Amino acid sequence: MDLFANLSLGFSVALSPANLLYCLVGVTVGTLIGVLPGIGPMATIAILLPVTFGLDPVAALIMLAGIYYGSMYGSAITSILLNTPGHAASAVVCLDGYPLARNGQGGLALVISALSSFVGGSLAIILVMTFAPMVAEFGLRFSSPEYFSMLILGLTAAAGLSQGSFIKGIAMVLLGLGIGTVGTDLTSGVQRFTFDNWNLADGINFVILAMGFFAVTEIVFNLEQKGRSTLVHTRFAMADLTAAVRSFARMWGAVLRGFGIGFTFGALPGSGPTIATFVAYSAEKSVARDSSRFGKGALEGVAGPESANNSASIAGLIPTLTLGVPGDAIMAMMLGALLIFGITPGPGVIVDEPELFWGLVASLWIGNVLLLALNIPLIGVWARVLTIPYKLLYPSILLFICIGVFSINNRTFDIGLLALFSVVGYVLAKLDFPAAPVLLGLILGPMIEDHLRRALLMGRGDFSMFFTRPISAILLLATLGIVIYVIVSTIQQARQARARDETEVRQ
Amino acid sequence: MNGFKTLAATGLLALGLAASAQAQSYPVDQIHITVPFPAGGTTDILARELAGPLGEELGATVIVENRPGAGGTVGSNYVAHANADGSQLLLTATHHVINPGLRDNLPYDTMEDFSEVALIALVPNALVVHPDVPANSVAELIELAKEDPDGLNFGSSGVGGSNHLSGELFKSMTGIDMLHVPYPGAAPAMTDLLGGHIPVMFDSLPTVVPHVQSGKLRILGVTTAERVSSLPDVPTIAEAGVPGYAAASWFGLYGPAGLPEDARTSLDAALTKLLGSEEIATTFKKLNVEPGELVGSDFETFVADEIEKWQGVVKSAGVELQ
Incomplete structure (x- = not known):
């Protein structure tokens, strides 16, 4: 019964006209800035953080949360339409969203993305309301050995991400791992592969690589087509919307799986939405009857990861608010904002500041509704972005990408790095090397190394803890299960193929 | 607006030129x-x-x-x-x-x-331990570390940060051994301390106070030379057995x-x-x-x-x- 009392408190706070307005402003401005190519949620929040300083804490947090998921969705729009992921978690939606846009189904992809986000997010909010403290307690059982095993499971599950040549996929994962080793070694503080350049001391930011390998490469590819458009624009009318909603009705499985995966990964402090989207994508690919559709515009490849992304972002608020421990850099910024208002996040927040906590939870849901209401009518407008003449569109995208990359660290060095990655990305794409596995290597590599080394440090070099700690052992068993499943199914397929060949020969 | 700015700038420039014989005026x-x-x-x-x-x-x-x-x-x-x-x-x-x-x-x-x-x-930084650690004071922690030199790890926000070196200063002044475990930032280190995966940490007072109040952490001392006004009952590390210790x-x-x-x-x-x-x-x-x-x-x-x-x-x- 407490839940209902809390909820009515939450909604009474969130539905006050002023807070509703802040929520709407946050969502709108967040979407508008997030939709700029190359500018992700991190940059958007950093730009808009000072705007919230004058507000009271509840209003400010509601607005920041609005900006956060507004910019997440904005990022998804440009990822689908222009192949420019401004945030690690939206890289995956490019894989099938962009091919859909190229086939003239950009509007459809945007509807699926919006609805999947909404459903995934709403389900996550319900779980946050009911189980937040319990989930937070469980999350505390995870330390480096568990994270290491979880990342290995994630990496194994996401291995299906690569398309085409297996060897080329592996080569690109290794390239990503290699790039991930650049920077200061966490355990000893020694600089690795920085060539005495201070600009490399903190490693290479994901966004710079993604922009070079995905966005700029794609622009150059389009320029090669000499006047011929590779982006097909189609009008998006009311009839298309109803058709899109009908296609969404077939995505329930993908959305629910995405939600489950997203919530699990998001609720653990220190994992966040990125891994969730990678794993959700692989999950869809492995349950699909015909996995060859993936990478060419499979709707499940948009629905699953988008649901996972939003559900993980919302679940990520659990450790942030209940423990005062941010799950990622964006959450760290939100916590910083709380401190400005004199609220110290921690286990006491739910009890000491019920208006803040429940108001925020209620506004999360209202914000998601607003986001949907705002964006469904706008989808036609977004899809029309593709009708802008290329001589205007491409220079502006490049400009925004440069602004986005510069805004990460306020450094021109990063723009030079972007140019380098653009050239490398283009050459590799010409040679048919897939780009997604590099991102996987770059994101997961440093995390795996960090957790492995810390686990061994804490255990004084004893490897057995990976098997004696129960959560870690279960995760590793699951990994083994996946490997065995893949091997067995490959052998079976080979056998069936041989049997077919033999029958054909006999006939 | 722009015209006004240009005008103002021209005026300032003229002033600046007039004053350039003396020192340039501050503030800019x-x-x-x-x-x-x-x-x-x-x-x-x-x-x-x-x-x-x-x-x-x-x-x-x-x-x-x-x-x-x-x-x-x-x-x-x-x-x-x-x-x-x-x-x-x-x-x-x-x-x-x-x-x-x-x-x-x-x-x-x-x-x-x-x-x-x-x-x-x-x-101020504070020396905090997970409640399962059998030490209720700085002296007991030192005793514990001496009995079992391999038993204690301390977490930090990374090599060379102030909460790493507060720990190193503590080690060198007491002669005990604790293994340093670096994290990518103070937040993940705090998570592992709350979960009991690392027993000891030096972290900033504002971060640890809510956890101390809810009983999830135990505070043994503050790192400043004098007691902190908001926590008058918590001793400084210096008075609790490590004379001369100070590291804010x-x-x-x-x-x-x-x-x-x-x-x-x-x-x-x-x-x-x-x-x-x-x-x-x-x-x-x-x-x-x-x-x-x-x-x-x-x-x-x-x-x-x-x-x-x-x-x-x-x-x-x-x-x-x-």
């Missing part, structure tokens, strides 16, 4: 405060809280810019080589005085390349070396007034930091002492990088 129109850490961290928040009142006091627009990287080195380097007319300032944390001992290839000289302006704020985190404001005399005087006056003001006291109390009191040459002496102290700690801990 715009003052940039570089924060060498990402947006949202304590240093960033302090800079943004300071920007408004400082701008009002000096009659200039104060802009905060984040240039993160390499433990504050990237942003410090930027200011070290910036124009020394008082338009470029640096607000940075204890890293600034730890780095010279830690890194032998700094692209600047920490003592020579900066003008020390003021000590803005202090944050602090935040200082600097400019490039060779600030003109009038810039120095204006900044000194403005900061002396601000740091003693009711407004800053209230704001800083909200942020759980204490206003600094040292301005100008007093602050310069303090910085020199701190560099020497941390160099000693780094050497005895053997954590020198590169």
